[in-house]
Amino acid sequence: MTSLPTHVEKQLGLVIDLDTCVGCQACVTACKGWNDHSHGLSDADPYGADPSGAFLNRVHSYSVQPAEGAAQTINFPRSCLHCADAPCVTVCPTGASFKRSEDGIVLVNEAACIGCGLCAWACPYGARELDPTEKVMKKCTLCVDRITDTSLPEEDQIPACVRTCPTGARHFGDLSDPESKVSCLVEARGGYDLMPGMGTKPSNKYLPPRKKDRLETSPLAPLLDIQATGFAGWLDKMLGKLS
């Protein structure tokens, strides 16, 4: 079993805006591309009947029928939430899974991973995937090899999914700093924890969709009763507005 750090100096993470995510999957393939190119994310049977590759970030769409009003579709991006009380770490028999004290990122040391799958079983969010050919566990690293690479332009020292998101629905920053942009967003928009009852204390937050389908503007008052006055009356009144 592996221990969690008693204290993190900061807690990096993502804030994902469900009011803005259109479910375009851009973050999914940017993540796949970056992590494949940097340390390999394989695909089994890529052109066959049952293609199955490792993806560290997936987007699901759900149909929701509220008690009142129109049905809705919610697009929901899902990746590791870098929990404070990460059960995937404590369950790991080899110490391969660990949480960094310097920035709170949860990582896997692939050299020590035996592919037992306990961590994937322990994670209530389904955020870990076994690489189908390497048979080691893969997960979101918050693009640790981008965010710490000072040879990249500063604006690119962010996770690939955040850099690529066309609607700007993904935000990256230090959630332990109440003044950070991500913390302010969480505060302003009522950002919430995913499945708080699991006791994992996730670091990533989701911003809820705004209330929908509430068209409330009062109907326009007719200029006058056209049926009574006829078109000529309407025209006079209408053009009388020009002066």
Place this chain on the structure above:
Amino acid sequence: MTETQIARTTCYMCACRCGIQVHLKSGEVTYIEGNRDHPVNKGVLCAKGASGIMQVKAPSRLRAPLKRVGPRGSGAFEEISWDEALTLATSWLKPLRETAPEKLAFFTGRDQSQSFTGWWAQAFGTPNYAAHGGFCSVNMAAAGIYTMGGAFWEFGQPDWERTKLFVLFGVAEDHDSNPIKIGLGKLKERGIRVIGVNPIRTGYNAVADDWFGITPGTDGLLILSLIHCLLEAGKVDLDYLARWTNAALLVQEEGPEKGLFVKNAESQPFVIDRRTGMPAPWDGKGVQPDLGAVYNGNRTVFQHMAARYLSPDYAPEKVAARCGIPAPRIRALAAELAEVAFNQAISLDCAWTDFRGDHHNTMPGRPVSFHAMRGISAHANGFQTARALHLLQIILGTVETPGGYRFKPPYPKPVEAHPTPHFVTAPGKPLSGPHLGYVRSPEQLALKEDGSPARIDKAFTWENPFSAHGLMHMLIPNAHAGDPYRIDTLFLYMANMAWNSSMNTAKVMEMLTDQRDGEYVIPRIIYSDAYASEMVAYADLILPDTTYLERHDCISLLDRPISEPDAAGDSIRWPVTPPDRDVRGFQSVLLDLGHRLGLPPMVAPDGSPKFKDYADYIQNHIRRPGVGPLIGFRGDGTAEGRGEANPNQIEAYKANGGFYQAHVPEGARFYKPWNMTYQNWAVQTSFYESPQPYLFNIWSEPMRRFQMAAEGLGPLQPPDHLRPQLKRAMDPLPCWYPSTDEAYPVHALTQRPMDMYHSWGTQNAWLRQIRGRNFLYVPTKLWEAHGFKEGDYARLTSANGQITVPVAHMAALNENTVWTWNAIGKRKGAWGLSDDAHEAKEGFLLNHLISELLPEKGDGQRWANSDPVTGQAAWFDLKVRIENAGRREASSPAFPPIPRAVPQGSARAKGIR
């Protein structure tokens, strides 16, 4: 560790043309991300763009030229050399050019080099050239040009920074993809309301604050009802209408020119000046056009418009049931439009002078904006529906004002500034001008002297007079039917006509292989594609294209540019990695073929090729004096817009990130059609040869001229059987008429996912893991009524056929509509996939249910399933009957596997490395 190189070029994973940074190690592509400096995507990139690496490495890539050696469709090909391939093509095409150039039909699908391929076809002399716009979104483009000089996407876009209300009509995820998403993100950041009008609530409609789950094909009726409400309440921008539109022109009430504008002795339309009550030139300095004028009994356009839409026929209560939207919601939407346009108006402190010479100290704006593309277009009433949407924007005074809709250079461009179609052929001679254009009156139709169609697709005929993009979906059926005539060679580029790009797919496959007297009815087929698509099996000669990272291209202002409202823009592609196969960029191949055929613009005076390859053409072709394919770095490298050819132009583009922008001057950013600073800049930058100010066409004279002909007026008369549809559809004011088949109860639609581009995505190892399966999505009411359970299949029947396909339940859907993702279903053997791939087993197309022709009416005519104005394929008019077919293993119809042109793809073991 090898150093990473970054090459900046242009994406081609869809039609959006974003800037990309391709990471390379030792020449190998390792990663693709967005280019932050690029005007289209500003650094972001969609799911397709980031997956381009899997397209460049796809096993489906064709490897060498192929010549058919067995029966067509048998897949018996042999690899041949390029010299053999081009010698063979020349031997087929040269005699056609010398005797009957129209016997070559050259159609180029999702081509991004239409100003080049059109130029080639013009030099060959065939009238039979177009790209895919006729089966895509020509209604939106053409209705925009005829109404206001531009439409959405490449023509213009919402003022994302300033708009305070955004209304999105129909499926729009498939065009202008990243810019719309970036725009939506900006609106969401500012807390601006987004309203979606769409039968299906996915994608952009999922984040809409309000959703109108409209009945397909009734968008035009809803829009005209909104116009009714706005007129009824007096909430229209009268000043805007009087100054910038033809609302104050006078319409002849009677006589042989009934419905045309009243003209003066110089044949110019005029207005009544409110200051004097007397006639005055429409463009005279200080003139205040009177919307309420009556002159010799002739009323203004404004009065005709108001009388039309104030009719109770357009009241919300009257249209609600048909549109599937309760009347109070229609009234509330109209009220919200009025509230934002008129009570939340904005103004920029920016002085400008209009074409009348009148000076303005500010730029007032009505911050309501709209967007629509294919969703409302792909109906047989799509042209008039798109026109209605443009009219709604115009009466609110939002077009080209701050916070509204903004043109992108080279637009605005009035219909008069566009060419008319050229189609007259002569053996051995080029056409006298471009094929495609904008018809203004019957004498400009592409008809031969005997009145028969000059073009194989019957574009620009009485059946569809304004078919500005041609009718690619009619090409194969007409060529097979010999209607209007027989052709010899079908030459296609990037168009999967044997599968998802055709209506009535199964029938089209039969047409391609049909024989008469031992000869193929369509005698020869040449096809160029980069990948082993379904169409490959049906060609006689394959000219394998490169992928987009292995080629030169230019995204030209002569064609479909990448401009922004504040800057004209163009861009290039260049080979960031060399091809590892015996393939060539199609445009370079066309130049070689053109030289072999002796096409004059492609032959140097000494008989050698005029252009070495496409890159040479991009830099050195001169379209008209000083104007070439690219506007940047001309002449000595500093000239913009106009200038001599520059042999270092491509290098300059590469150094600039692959693109160029010419910025609109500060005082020219709004009111472009009427703003003289803009007009003069547009001339300087080569979009016009002289300033082209104009009025928006609320009343369309070109349409009225066709309607008049249908009424029996004028020397050129349509065939009698087409008179009713011309009278109805060529209404000079936007109108609505039903377009769907009432005999079937359920609407059936497709939409393209944001992570796939027609059939291309399926060969992509990553994208097919995201969307390798498609289901028929069924709304709750139908799901329950038919007792569907998860795992069931539905049998869908239309007037054209039957399919049996897997279902899934979806709540956020119009209650009488079913839908699926477009082009997921594949033919076994294509695209390098295994025969048991989901796409080839359970995956399906709706195309089998849709015919390019309407059911026979017993009059011997072939009635097109198209818009009668433009000929746009009416994909979204499909109606079906649905039944529960219980559990199944595979979709039907299923077709036998097509023999493989390339081997099946194998494992991608570990990463890119």
